[in-house]
Amino acid sequence: MNRIATLICLAVFISVPLWLTDPYLLNALITTGIFIIGAMSLNLLLGFTGQLSLGHIAFFGIGAYVSALTSLGFDVPIVGDFHIVHVPWPPIAGFVLAILISGFCGYLVGRLSFSVRGAYFVIVTISFAEVVRLVALNWVELTQGPLALTNIPSITIGLPGLGYLVLKTKLQNYYLVLAVAALSYLLISRLVHSHYGRAMRGLMENETLAVAVGIDVTKTLTLAAIISAGIAGAAGSLYAHYIRIIDPDVFAFISTVTMVIMVVSGGKGSLAGPVIGGVIFGLLPVFLRPIMPPEAQWITYGGVLIAILFVLPRGIVPTLAPLLGLSRKPGGAAAKVAPRAAEEHA
Amino acid sequence: MAEPILNVDHVGMQFGGLTALSDLNFSVGEGEILSLIGPNGAGKTTAFNLMTGFLTPTKGEVKFRGVALKGLKSHEIADLGLIRTFQRTSVFPRDTVFDNVLIGLHRQGKLGLLEAILGLPRARASERAQRERAAELVRWIGLEARADDLAGSLSYGEQRLVGVALALAAQPKMLLLDEPVSGMNASETHTFVQLIRTIRDRGVTILLVEHDMPMVMEVSDRIVVLNYGRIIAEGTPDVIRNDPAVIEAYLGQSGKKAAHA
Numbered sequence: 001m002n003r004i005a006t007l008i009c010l011a012v013f014i015s016v017p018l019w020l021t022d023p024y025l026l027n028a029l030i031t032t033g034i035f036i037i038g039a040m041s042l043n044l045l046l047g048f049t050g051q052l053s054l055g056h057i058a059f060f061g062i063g064a065y066v067s068a069l070t071s072l073g074f075d076v077p078i079v080g081d082f083h084i085v086h087v088p089w090p091p092i093a094g095f096v097l098a099i100l101i102s103g104f105c106g107y108l109v110g111r112l113s114f115s116v117r118g119a120y121f122v123i124v125t126i127s128f129a130e131v132v133r134l135v136a137l138n139w140v141e142l143t144q145g146p147l148a149l150t151n152i153p154s155i156t157i158g159l160p161g162l163g164y165l166v167l168k169t170k171l172q173n174y175y176l177v178l179a180v181a182a183l184s185y186l187l188i189s190r191l192v193h194s195h196y197g198r199a200m201r202g203l204m205e206n207e208t209l210a211v212a213v214g215i216d217v218t219k220t221l222t223l224a225a226i227i228s229a230g231i232a233g234a235a236g237s238l239y240a241h242y243i244r245i246i247d248p249d250v251f252a253f254i255s256t257v258t259m260v261i262m263v264v265s266g267g268k269g270s271l272a273g274p275v276i277g278g279v280i281f282g283l284l285p286v287f288l289r290p291i292m293p294p295e296a297q298w299i300t301y302g303g304v305l306i307a308i309l310f311v312l313p314r315g316i317v318p319t320l321a322p323l324l325g326l327s328r329k330p331g332g333a334a335a336k337v338a339p340r341a342a343e344e345h346a
Numbered sequence: 347m348a349e350p351i352l353n354v355d356h357v358g359m360q361f362g363g364l365t366a367l368s369d370l371n372f373s374v375g376e377g378e379i380l381s382l383i384g385p386n387g388a389g390k391t392t393a394f395n396l397m398t399g400f401l402t403p404t405k406g407e408v409k410f411r412g413v414a415l416k417g418l419k420s421h422e423i424a425d426l427g428l429i430r431t432f433q434r435t436s437v438f439p440r441d442t443v444f445d446n447v448l449i450g451l452h453r454q455g456k457l458g459l460l461e462a463i464l465g466l467p468r469a470r471a472s473e474r475a476q477r478e479r480a481a482e483l484v485r486w487i488g489l490e491a492r493a494d495d496l497a498g499s500l501s502y503g504e505q506r507l508v509g510v511a512l513a514l515a516a517q518p519k520m521l522l523l524d525e526p527v528s529g530m531n532a533s534e535t536h537t538f539v540q541l542i543r544t545i546r547d548r549g550v551t552i553l554l555v556e557h558d559m560p561m562v563m564e565v566s567d568r569i570v571v572l573n574y575g576r577i578i579a580e581g582t583p584d585v586i587r588n589d590p591a592v593i594e595a596y597l598g599q600s601g602k603k604a605a606h607a
Contacts, residue, residue: 187463194462195455195476202449205438212432213516214424214453223459
């Protein structure tokens with residue numbers, strides 16, 4: 001049942017450009033899609049391990065900068081006449097490097113903070129994001145600082161026998177973002193339904209007991225941080241190659257807040273939560289813009305958020321899915337697995 | 347006594363100026379059911395935490411199958427096959443009973459990350475095996491009917507059973523049970539005693555910390571009595587039942603009642 005609902009959603013997303021041709025709306029969908037990927041990665045940490053990464057945008061921004069610099073090349077003086085010179089690589093290499101380097105940063109942050117966790121993880125991630133933003137702002141030789149990196153090339157895919165395909169149009173980018181989002185969704189889904197995911201849930205619910213049955217806290221949480229950061233890096237890379245200009249504002253704290261809103265309103269700890277929450281809060285400003293002045297837009301935005309959390313405190317998906325018969329019991333992923341298992345052994 | 351599996355070697359524990367345990371020295375034989383009893387404040391919980399590595403003794407050492415527990419992390423101790431249950435928080439409340447046991451099977455399912463994510467045949471097979479094993483354990487513990495219920499919604503006694511199933515899922519060589527029957531009624535306690543025996547017959551050594559005297563007398567092979575951080579008596583239930591030091595100095599009137607129960 002659940003699988004069918006997921007496939008229907010995917011089909012709807014695939015069909016969107018067929019009936020929606022307005023370039024402004026398509027653009028909004030692409031940027032929203034990129035942020036939904038970021039929100040999904042945040043959900044892996046917040047929803048499945050209970051750790052709040054309030055500097056999550058750092059991994060996104062690192063992905064954006066790594067990918068942009070890889071494809072633009074750079075010439076940075078280090079000491080005296082010693083320069084580090086990098087000739088431009090294809091953007092797809094930037095995309096891969098963005099995932100790897102963001103993932104590595106996730107590893108570092110995880111190693112640093114998961115021996116203490118909780119509030120410390122929140123503080124470490126916020127500080128990390130701020131430090132990275134300052135580096136991007138001040139290391140002008142590398143990042144151009146506030147002048148921004150411009151003319152970032154679009155992602156190019158080599159098709160065997162067909163030459164190269166430059167993903168320049170909105171339509172192409174829409175499908176690229178959708179493909180990456182679908183892959184990320186699949187990856188996270190597989191992960192949380194494996195014994196790694198069960199270890200994460202166990203730690204979140206009752207750490208003392210989880211440790212007593214042999215679950216390694218630091219290893220499990222660090223793994224979640226690496227994968228989460230890697231996916232956020234992929235989203236950042238897509239962003240850089242789509243917008244084609246990035247400046248240190250990509251590290252803005254408000255972007256992390258947006259992702260947290262998407263996750264919490266949609267339902268943390270449910271796979272579809274960030275997607276639903278992301279669609280609502282990513283597109284809400286787009287629909288409000290033509291009908292009200294800016295101040296009223298933000299007030300309405302806040303009002304909708306409060307209304308959702310007031311009526312559905314656990315988020316949209318965990319509350320509504322059981323009503324629609326999409327899962328038999330509350331509790332998101334946990335409940336989806338058990339009945340299936342019970343049937344297998346019936 | 348069989349070959350010792352757990353050695354508590356002249357262990358002492360001080361919290362600041364307070365001596366919780368002065369000199370604890372005993373061992374548990376393989377396949378034995380040993381109970382640790384004592385009045386409130388005797389040092390039972392401290393002893394329990396020392397034996398499971400939650401605390402590091404200030405003096406002496408605890409060895410499990412020849413390996414000193416000092417400096418090991420809790421999950422490493424679990425990997426040695428020494429698994430504990432908890433008095434209050436014995437389950438993962440927001441997961442189903444079945445999933446609780448699956449989480450307990452964590453140690454059995456160590457797969458490569460890529461295998462797990464790609465869903466390779468080996469990963470699927472391992473997942474299937476774990477589910478079968480979990481279903482088997484749920485059946486064995488007698489909670490089949492509640493397999494799909496959230497563990498947090500179960501009765502106190504049932505949660506204890508889930509806690510034991512979870513611990514068994516981790517394939518312990520030795521199981522430490524922290525007051526498993528407190529809050530259970532007489533018939534639940536009786537069933538639990540049978541369960542403990544069955545677990546032992548499967549080759550798991552059991553150490554029990556418990557208040558319920560009749561239960562301890564019924565199930566134990568040997569009993570260690572603590573008071574004021576020291577061992578005041580040690581022996582079979584018959585010896586303990588008739589030990590004047592235990593009856594007079596520690597069990598008092600209720601002890602006499604318990605001894606005749």
